[in-house]
Each structure stands twice: as C-alpha cells, then as structure tokens.
Amino acid sequence: MPAVSTLARDATIAPTEGGALLIVDVQKDFLPGGSLGVPGGDEIVPILNRYLVHFAALGLPVIVTRDWHPADHCSFATQGGPWPVHCVAHSFGAEFASGLQLPGTAYIVSKARESKQEAYSGFSGTDLDRYLRGHQVRRLFVGGLATDYCVLNTVKDASALGYEVVLLQDAIRAVNLRPGDGRRAQEEMQRLGAVPADVETVGA
Numbered sequence: 478m479p480a481v482s483t484l485a486r487d488a489t490i491a492p493t494e495g496g497a498l499l500i501v502d503v504q505k506d507f508l509p510g511g512s513l514g515v516p517g518g519d520e521i522v523p524i525l526n527r528y529l530v531h532f533a534a535l536g537l538p539v540i541v542t543r544d545w546h547p548a549d550h551c552s553f554a555t556q557g558g559p560w561p562v563h564c565v566a567h568s569f570g571a572e573f574a575s576g577l578q579l580p581g582t583a584y585i586v587s588k589a590r591e592s593k594q595e596a597y598s599g600f601s602g603t604d605l606d607r608y609l610r611g612h613q614v615r616r617l618f619v620g621g622l623a624t625d626y627c628v629l630n631t632v633k634d635a636s637a638l639g640y641e642v643v644l645l646q647d648a649i650r651a652v653n654l655r656p657g658d659g660r661r662a663q664e665e666m667q668r669l670g671a672v673p674a675d676v677e678t679v680g681a
Contacts, residue, residue, distance in 0.1 A: 490643055490672065490674045490678050490679055491679060491680045492531070492532060492535060492537055492616075492618060492680075493535075494537075494613075495613060495614060495615040496532075496537050496614070496615075496616045496617075496618060497532075497537055497538040497539070497540060497609065497612070497614040497616070497617055497618070498528055498529065498532040498537065498617075498618050498620075499541075499542070499599070499617045499619045499620075499621075499631070499635075500525055500529075500540070500541045500542070500577075500620055500621045501541075501542050501599060501619065501620070501622060501627050501628050501631055502542055502543055502544055502564075502621055502622050502623075502627045503518075503521070503522065503525065503541070503573060503577055503622055504543055504564055504570065504571055504572065504573055504574065504622075505569060505570050505571070505572050505573075505574060505575070506544075506563040506564045506570030506571065507563070507622045507623065508574055511563070512561045512562060512563045512570055513560055513561055513563040513564075515622050515623045515651070515652055516650065516651075516652075516653070517650045518622050518623075518650050519574070519576075521620065521621070521622070521648045521649065521650055522574050522576045522577055523576070524645075524647050524648045524676065525577060525620055525621075525648050526576070526577065527676050527681045528618065528648065528676070528679070528681045529577075529578055529579065529580065530578075530681070531679070531680065531681035532618075533580050538584065538609075538612050538614060539579070539580055539582065539583045539584070540583065540584045540599075540605065540608070540609075541573065541583050541584070541585055541586070542585075542587075542588055542599035542603075542605070542627070542631070543564065543571065543573065543585065543586070543587055543588070544563065544564035544571065544589050544627075545564065545566045545571060545587035545588065545589065545590050546563070546564050546565050546566060546571075546589055546590070547565070547566065547590065547591070547592045548562075548565050549592050550589065550592055550595075551593050551594070552589070552595050558595075566587075566590070584608060586599050586603050586604070586605050586608075588601060588602060588603050589601075589602075590602070597626050597627045597630035597631075598627070598630035598631045598634045599627070599631040599634075600634040600635070600638065601630075601634070606638055609640070614640070615640065616641040616642075616643065617635050617640050617641070617642050617643070618643045618645055618674070618679065619631065619632055619635070619642055619644055619645060619671075620644075620645035620647075620648030620649055621648070621649060622649070622650060623649075623650060623651055623652045623659075624649040624651035624652075624658075624659040624662050624663060625651045625652055625653065625654075625658040625659050625662040626652060628649055628662070628666075629662040629665065629666060632666045632669065632671055633665075633666070633669060636669040636671070641670070641672075642666070642669075642670065642671040642672070643671070643672050643673075643674045643679070644663070644666055644667070644671040644672065644673050644674065645674060645675065645679070646663070646673045646674065646675055647675040649663075
C-alpha cells in the first residue's frame with residue numbers, strides 16, 4: 478500500500494529527524510554529452526548542491542544511487558536492450574557528476590549490477606530499504622535523473638514500502654522519449670502521495 482502522507486497537514490516541508498536526501502543516478506553518462514544524456518541534466522547539479530549543504534548542516538542522511546552495469550548488461554542495445562551502453566562499472570561515464578558536492582558520509586547504492594537484470598529503482602536488488610530502516614528514515618526527499626525512469630520507479634517503490642516522499646521538482650529532469658513522459662511521471666508520483674517541493678519550500 479502506498480504511504481498515507483501527512484505532509485498536506487504539515488506547516489512546512491523542511492527536513493527534520495527521520496528525513497533523508499536521496500539523489501538518483503546523477504552520473505556523467507546521464508548528463509548532456511554523455512552516452513545517454515538527459516536534456517538539462519546538468520542544470521540540476523547546483524540545485525542538488527544546495528540541498529546537500531542543507532542536509533549536511535542538519536546532520537541528516539544523504540544517499541546516492543548509481544547505475545553500475547557490467548559491460549554486457551541486458552539494457553544495452555548491443556545486447557538487444559533499448560539503451561546505448563552507459564554507466565559501465567568503474568568507467569568514466571559511471572562517475573558522479575564532477576560538480577556534485579557529495580559529502581564523505583554519503584551512502585552509495587549501486588544498482589543493475591547483474592547482466593540479465595534491469596533495475597530502474599534504487600530499491601531493486603539493493604540494500605537501500607535496509608539502510609533506511611536502520612537509520613530510522615521515514616521521509617525521503619528525492620531528486621535526480623531521470624524523472625520518467627529511475628526517479629519514477631524509485632519513488633513508486635518507496636511509496637509501496639511505506640515511506641513518505643517529497644519530490645524535489647527543481648532537481649529532476651526527464652528523458653521524454655515520448656513528449657510529455659516527464660510530466661506524466663510527475664503526475665503519477667503525486668497520485669502515489671509524493672508531495673512536490675523546491676529549494677524555497679524545503680528551506681535549502
């Protein structure tokens with residue numbers, strides 16, 4: 478069952494104890510010029526840095542997911558999949574965006590590591606849920622790439638697992654393989670209970 482959000486009744490969406498920042502797949506291959514560049518993907522890096530500074534000042538957890546593919550991953554066109562080769566483990570393209578100011582304490586979640594298994598969600602085949610529960614996280618502030626794939630699927634799983642989700646609308650960008658995919662993805666996430674926010678409403 479999706480989480481029943483209490484956020485609509487809250488006076489603020491400012492992060493407090495039980496909150497965590499979850500940054501999805503802000504990697505070089507997903508930035509403009511990368512092998513699977515998301516239009517405007519580089520624009521979210523300075524915005525995410527504002528959130529990173531804010532969460533660090535509050536002493537709240539920061540989690541970052543990344544695609545960490547083997548060279549023969551099933552999602553690659555060379556293997557019959559839909560995407561160009563991207564984010565191969567230990568490659569330049571798999572590195573986080575160079576301008577992303579991650580703290581040394583950030584918890585890194587590597588996904589889609591098996592050749593025959595796709596994983597758009599940060600929860601798929603990872604220990605993300607265990608980590609969050611171990612740190613008493615109840616509310617996730619989510620930004621990253623791409624809105625209509627890995628952000629959407631991560632938020633769907635977070636909702637199904639009972640987490641409240643704050644969607645950082647100024648810190649996401651869409652592939653838009655079909656026009657409007659990003660907008661539809663945001664609408665779906667909000668139907669699931671995700672509450673839209675930005676640096677102003679979060680106070681970053």
